[in-house]
Amino acid sequence: MHCMKGFHQNGGKQNSMKLLRIICRMGIYEYTRIPFGIKNAPAYFQWMMDTMFQDEILEGWMVCNFDQQELLALGPKFSGLSLEIDQSQVAALLQKPVPKNIKEIQYSLVFASYYRSHIKRFAHIASSLYKVCSKGVVFEITKERRDAYERIKHELTNAPVLILCDFKLPFKLYIDATCSQGLGPALHKRQIVDGEPRDGVICYISRQLKDLEARYGATHTELLCLVWALEKLHYYLDGVVFKVYTYCTALKSLLNMKTTNRHMLRWKIAIQEYRGNMTIIYKEGKGHTNAVGHWIMSKATQLRTLK
Template sequence: MNKFIPNLATIDEPLRQLTQKGVTFLWTDRHTDAFEKIKDAMSRAGKLGYYDVNDRTIVLADASPVGLGAILAQIDEKSETRIVSYASKSLTDTEARYCQTEKEALSLVWAVERFQVYLIGRPFDLVTDCKALHFLFAPRSRPCARIERWVLRIQAFEYNVIHIAGEKNAADALSRLATLESRPFDTSEEMIIREVASSAAGAVALTWAEIRNAYEEDEELKEVIELIEADRAQELPMSYRLISNELCLVDGVLMRIDRVVIPSKLRNAVLRLAHDGHPGSNMMKSFMRTNVWWPKIDRNVEDFVKDCRGCNLVSAPQSPEPLVRREMPNGPWQDVAVDFLGPLPEGQHLLVVVDYYSRYVEIREMTSTSAAATIQELSAIFALFGLPLSLKADNGPQFNRDCEEFNSFCQENGIKLINTVPYWPQHNGEVERQNRSILKRLRIAQQLGKEGKMELTKYLLTYHSTKHPTTGKSPSELMFGRRIRTKLPHVPQFRMDDEEVRDKDREQKEKGKEYTDAKRKARISEISVGDCVLMKRMKKTNKLDSEFLNEEFVVTRKVGMDCTIKSKLSGKEFRRSVAHLKQLESKEDDKKEGNEGTSTSKAECQTEKPSLPRATKSSSSDLAGEPTRKRVCREPRRFQDFVPH
């Protein structure tokens, strides 16, 4: 009766004392009073409602000196409140010695964990009559160690702590339940049967009688059965005519060899049954093919799995986008990228600046990453190489558009600031790749016991004088128009023509794109403005967190892979890469297509095996979403200043 009686742990505390070890069994008026209260509460126990995923959920919790109490309730669209479940727990000897604030905090944590099957993955309100908890459970609070550990236990839940007065808290005591009445419950047999049937829909196995009765309401199958009984298979609808030699009637049930042909009314119920445990579409189709059939069953299974909320939240992200290669700038030090690498063991950071044309790298060691310190170092670098046209950076606090100081610096110097897509370092891939190389050399120096700064200087000298695999020329040649001198002997050479460098750069980028897109099975995203999507969860608190947030967003802007999305609940906007979004199936399109297709291809009816694309030589370019570009061969300009004889 625990879930039907609120605050049971407090009411039966005198009776539980008699069961403790070493306590003399002595029945007094106090125990009689507690016993009578329990009997009275059992006789007046109200009806509990059914949990509805679409209604607002609230959890009310309270603590007494001897126990904890909690109520799980919901508020429907008519603003009517219904009780889903009660819960109570007696305090241990240690817990009973907690101060009252800690007891109240414990009641919240215990209530959330007690009802976690209803709360996980869904927002809810956590109601308490202890005002201190409203601040202790806030994101920026600094509670004591014990309460902080309790807060960490419920970090996986999406809750909002709400304070109400004690006399309005339904979990406070049995005598105060009048402020949270359950809505009137229809006790008629018809209403009870309807509630039980609707809540259990799809969870109960189908019977032969249900299937036969459903045939009477399916006009198409009634016609099919009549034609089969009359031996007029040539008049069957196309989807049944192709398999007419496999159809038969067994005890009034239409069968395809050893599989039951399901009427349209029961197909959704069969899909829900087959999706118990949330198998994938391939496993679900394999499972259903051994038992049931109807036209377009494979398509219906795929649509059902795509529309499953739980599968969408935890399944892997969609196929990656094809690589996007940018053209080389017109000259050196026009487009540069900047990023911070660190912190290093001594607390310092490295400011890394990369030129997109020459791939030339500049590094500065910094003890502070503030906007002022960053501007000072960049000004020193720009004094050597000049002011660039554009500067690409991530969304760090010193670079983002909220930093007026850095934005003013860029505007004063005529530099276009480009911020990358949040949580998408590939957008600034050139500098991220350099960070990886720099970090590798620093790790080697640490393992060998060498001075990291000196080893990094040696690496930069070698890197700047080595041919880059993409351009075919060293960064120093493209940056300064000459090779820099190293410890190795070399013969001075004239500068190679810029057009040849561009051809080499374009060719290598196309090769890399074609290979990478084919290996990653990349395909162009179908997400467009106005689509409903899920957003990837960038920070997980535990292993059970879903891949995507349980919240729907609408795409309001899309430029390449850069998307701006807006929350349907809060209206807040986010900027994300299209790789961090998952498109949701349009329910309106599903209704138009319907789950009861009456036509299917001959191959699907006969084999029902998913077709696999055949590998061809041009599969890599097909996956990339665009035709492979051919190299344009030109005669170098140095041969055009004279006429050969």
């Protein structure tokens, strides 16, 4: 059964439908189906959906398996503390050769994208394959695209095991953004394994930079990554205390700097609701190579503070 028309597929009682009559210049009209905007329509529609699926729920108990250590559901493999890719599900993609047309590339990308939360910087890895699917681009399997396809298959077979969320333990948001590779934040969490705390990955998210965003400096790109990560992961981070780890030394100073830049003002407003629960920590590493730019930005902030 397809419920594509929502309330209009539900009939009402005849003595109630007369209350929904409409008067216009062409006469008086009466609904024969439940219209949108009626107070009790959502509750009735939900009751209808629950009733429709009730037989499947009752029959489902006949095929249930109890006292299981692992469970396969909608592709991933669930356990008590983790979520991992079921290799039997990706076996078909691993056995496929390099795609020979756009349809095969699109199929492979849709399939791999279902597991993109397991793959760090998936958007950057698959960027060359997405480009060849764009309009006006001549189809050609270059070495770069062939390597990208093989890289995706490799990442699927070696994807990390994601941990399930426990809101009693602290979150860690790692910000990773570069002008060449786009945005690639990751959400981590401390997990108790065998009585010892360990860091585990909850999910990876990623996307490429738009044309205008690619012109931003390193520090602004890092701030954009933070804003986008908070927007995408708000269902994890709303109302909880968490730490943000960044390779950009000037990010913390940038948030406290007075500015009239419209992008900065909009981003600072978006972050404002998290400022009380968020702690930004500088993490040394390879991250950005624009160390001089970060130093100048931090010094400029100090001079403005002295003034």
